Amino acid sequence: MDTTPRWLDADELAAWKRLVAVVELVPAALDAQLRRDSGLTHFEYLVLAMLSEAPDRTLRMTSLGQRTNATLTRLSHVVRRLEERGLVERFACPEDGRATNARLGDAGHAALVAAAPGHVSTVRATVIDALTHEQVEQLSAISAAILQRLDPHHRLQVLADTEPGTPAAAVGLPETAAPAVRAGGGAALAG
Amino acid sequence: MDTTPRWLDADELAAWKRLVAVVELVPAALDAQLRRDSGLTHFEYLVLAMLSEAPDRTLRMTSLGQRTNATLTRLSHVVRRLEERGLVERFACPEDGRATNARLGDAGHAALVAAAPGHVSTVRATVIDALTHEQVEQLSAISAAILQRLDPHHRLQVLADTEPGTPAAAVGLPETAAPAVRAGGGAALAG
DNA sequence: GCCGCTTAGTTGATATATCAAGCAATCGCG
DNA sequence: CGCGATTGCTTGATATATCAACTAAGCGGC
Numbered sequence: 001m002d003t004t005p006r007w008l009d010a011d012e013l014a015a016w017k018r019l020v021a022v023v024e025l026v027p028a029a030l031d032a033q034l035r036r037d038s039g040l041t042h043f044e045y046l047v048l049a050m051l052s053e054a055p056d057r058t059l060r061m062t063s064l065g066q067r068t069n070a071t072l073t074r075l076s077h078v079v080r081r082l083e084e085r086g087l088v089e090r091f092a093c094p095e096d097g098r099a100t101n102a103r104l105g106d107a108g109h110a111a112l113v114a115a116a117p118g119h120v121s122t123v124r125a126t127v128i129d130a131l132t133h134e135q136v137e138q139l140s141a142i143s144a145a146i147l148q149r150l151d152p153h154h155r156l157q158v159l160a161d162t163e164p165g166t167p168a169a170a171v172g173l174p175e176t177a178a179p180a181v182r183a184g185g186g187a188a189l190a191g
Numbered sequence: 192m193d194t195t196p197r198w199l200d201a202d203e204l205a206a207w208k209r210l211v212a213v214v215e216l217v218p219a220a221l222d223a224q225l226r227r228d229s230g231l232t233h234f235e236y237l238v239l240a241m242l243s244e245a246p247d248r249t250l251r252m253t254s255l256g257q258r259t260n261a262t263l264t265r266l267s268h269v270v271r272r273l274e275e276r277g278l279v280e281r282f283a284c285p286e287d288g289r290a291t292n293a294r295l296g297d298a299g300h301a302a303l304v305a306a307a308p309g310h311v312s313t314v315r316a317t318v319i320d321a322l323t324h325e326q327v328e329q330l331s332a333i334s335a336a337i338l339q340r341l342d343p344h345h346r347l348q349v350l351a352d353t354e355p356g357t358p359a360a361a362v363g364l365p366e367t368a369a370p371a372v373r374a375g376g377g378a379a380l381a382g
Numbered sequence: 383g384c385c386g387c388t389t390a391g392t393t394g395a396t397a398t399a400t401c402a403a404g405c406a407a408t409c410g411c412g
Numbered sequence: 413c414g415c416g417a418t419t420g421c422t423t424g425a426t427a428t429a430t431c432a433a434c435t436a437a438g439c440g441g442c
Contacts, residue, residue, distance in 0.1 A: 006311075011327055015327045022337055023218050025341045026337070029341055098391070099389090099390060127337055130337050131336055135329070135336070138330075138333065139206045140209055142326050146318055147209060150220055253420065
């Protein structure tokens with residue numbers, strides 16, 4: 001870092017301070033609602049959602065870690081706890097003895113389906129419905145620009161498949177789950 | 192929450208997924224840089240910065256908690272640790288026997304001055320300089336709209352004084368500190 | 383087919399955050 | 413002025429995240 005960086009001017013400072021408040025409050029709001037209504041953290045929700053998207057509801061730990069932006073260490077602890085609660089199961093990967101697969105069980109899928117509507121409502125209530133359609137598109141572009149700096153090589157798969165026009169959910173219940181959800185009065189982020 | 196909320200359409204979903212990545216990565220990036228270069232978390236930095244702004248570099252715990260968006264519990268633990276490290280001191284408020292004042296000591300001020308340039312550079316590198324001036328203003332408006340939903344009564348003082356045209360730093364070293372900083376080759380967010 | 387390097391994941395220790403009580407000073411009010 | 417309610421803060425227990433090894437399986441070269 002430079003020893004004498006350019007300071008922030010008034011507009012930049014205002015934007016920055018507000019962004020700091022947003023990045024502090026948004027995760028807290030998501031966590032609070034999910035914990036209260038479903039007994040899941042936002043991160044656990046993401047893990048379940050990513051598994052629900054995958055073929056056979058199964059992913060390798062490494063791949064799951066990329067999709068949820070988690071270190072393998074963090075993921076290992078969380079998945080162990082989810083396994084203890086009966087929501088996911090782990091088993092050795094047949095093709096690579098080093099790898100572990102995590103699969104979303106029926107109970108886990110049910111928990112996700114039960115949690116999704118409240119989560120989507122919260123997302124709308126706190127973010128999306130607070131903005132005009134134009135602002136939603138601006139936010140998308142701004143976030144993309146920031147992520148370009150934070151993760152230039154797109155290690156996070158969250159980024160890779162986030163172009164507008166994307167098929168289904170990714171943060172909710174896509175493809176596999178969403179139809180079931182819609183049929184059963186369940187839930188997803190997109191659809 | 193509604194049992195059958197409106198799902199997100201493709202544009203909304205793209206924006207949402209990117210925002211999730213941003214609110215996950217931005218705090219991590221700030222924490223990582225500050226920890227590595229200054230041995231401070233972003234939250235500790237905020238605490239020191241807020242104190243540096245206050246008259247006599249002193250604030251009540253409750254007021255400090257509002258400005259940093261922290262529960263009193265969290266703040267109490269953090270300030271105790273900062274006190275053990277000699278960066279701040281605590282003393283009973285003379286006017287109200289229940290209250291505790293926290294004051295930024297010289298060592299704490301020095302730590303803040305040392306940490307600020309790297310922090311500002313990181314803010315520029317990861318966020319502000321990634322955006323056009325127009326986008327900075329859009330981000331400011333978007334964040335304000337989101338915060339209106341998350342904190343309608345503006346409990347967070349971060350919001351109260353965040354109108355463009357604001358005097359000095361608030362997230363860096365304002366008024367009291369900034370001049371010293373500029374003189375000594377030090378650091379702040381704004382100036 | 384051994385040996386060093388890399389990859390994949392786990393585990394235990396430490397740090398930090400959150401929760402549930404608790405304590406003490408002040409306020410409100412009869 | 414006395415006593416319950418409120419405010420301001422702290423503390424200890426539990427949960428979660430981060431860090432530093434460590435294990436074990438594959439991979440490459442010779």
